[in-house]
Amino acid sequence: xxxxxxxGVARRIKMRKSGSLKRGQAGKGxxxxxxxRKRKRHLRKTATISPxxxxxxRRLLPYG
Numbered sequence: 001x002x003x004x005x006x007x008g009v010a011r012r013i014k015m016r017k018s019g020s021l022k023r024g025q026a027g028k029g030x031x032x033x034x035x036x037r038k039r040k041r042h043l044r045k046t047a048t049i050s051p052x053x054x055x056x057x058r059r060l061l062p063y064g
Contacts, residue, residue, distance in 0.1 A: 006060035013049065013057060021049040021057060 013023050025043040032040060049057055 003062040005062055009057065009060040013061065015061075015063075021054065022046045023049055 013021050016022055023046065025045065025047055028040060028043040
């Protein structure tokens, strides 16, 4: 049986050329007035999925 891709995960997580998974940073949706400019700037960058979550996320993305 073919595996179906979990679309919610597919929209949030992309694969890099190296095969590692990248994700957006959390914590920039609201309550930004109290966060420093530096903190908000660093939240714009992408992050790598942690090794602890990597296996679980790849199961949701059959192409992963």
